[in-house]
Amino acid sequence: MRFKPIPPGEMNAAQRAVHDEAVAGKRGSAPAPLLAWLHSPDMARHAGRLGAFLRFDTSLGAQLSELAILVTARHWSAAYEWYAHKKLALQAGLAPDIIEAINRRHVPDLDDPKAQIVYEVSEALHESRVLPEALYARARALLGERGLVELIGLLGYYTLVSMTLNAYEVGLPEGEVSDLAP
Structure with missing residues (x-):
């Protein structure tokens, strides 16, 4: 560190x-x-x-928030963030196969339309840095204006967190090994 x-x-x-x-x-x-x-x-x-x-305290709830946080941690290859939030995502009920797909940079199979839109918005903003009109309209319809604002805030905040952890080379707790895929 x-x-x-x-x-x-x-x-x-x-x-x-x-x-x-x-x-x-x-x-x-x-x-x-x-x-x-x-x-x-x-x-x-x-x-x-x-x-x-x-x-x-957002309107998204723990499961959708953790999904967005994991997409962010994976985007930044933030091992500590992944380590901490993988456990929280599992506790929130996110399926292990969804988590593993995100870890492997594969598109997860999401049955919940809100989870699907959270994933798509997260990927779009991290990868292309824009939110295309059709995706924006779907996100706003599914999450509401408040939910979309909070999702974007969540992605931005956890980008700050991931950048901080990476810049300061914050490692995992002693005895823990990262399972973040290369």
């Missing part, structure tokens, strides 16, 4: 406030990217709050 996590006892007041807010929130801990962002407490505070909302 390219940054040294700041032990809570060595944090300044601003860093400690952000750290403690994350620990007291729905996550129950300070996630790995937040530990890097603490070197800029204002950024950490804003990003942490946005992340908590996007992770827990």
Whole structure:
């Protein structure tokens, strides 16, 4: 890892406030990217709050959110993000064969129209950086305006997370091995 996590006892007041807010929130801990962002407490505070909302409180629900997060982690080959969210996706009920297809960069077989649109929007924005009109219209019809805005926000936020984890070479917990396909 390219940054040294700041032990809570060595944090300044601003860093400690952000750290403690994350620990007291729905996550129950300070996630790995937040530990890097603490070197800029204002950024950490804003990003942490946005992340908590996007992770827990959107209209998408856990399964669709985790699907989008896995597509993002796979796009960025963010091993830590994949490791953390694969477990959460399974807990949210995402089928192992869907997860494995995303891992192998194959199109997953999705029966749920909302899951299909989340996958297609995620792929389109990550791969071509645009949302074609027909896809936009289908996404808006299936997810609603709020859901589409939240999906785009989720993809952007987890791009920030993935970039942070990759830039700082955040590895997996000791003893864990990445199953992220090459």
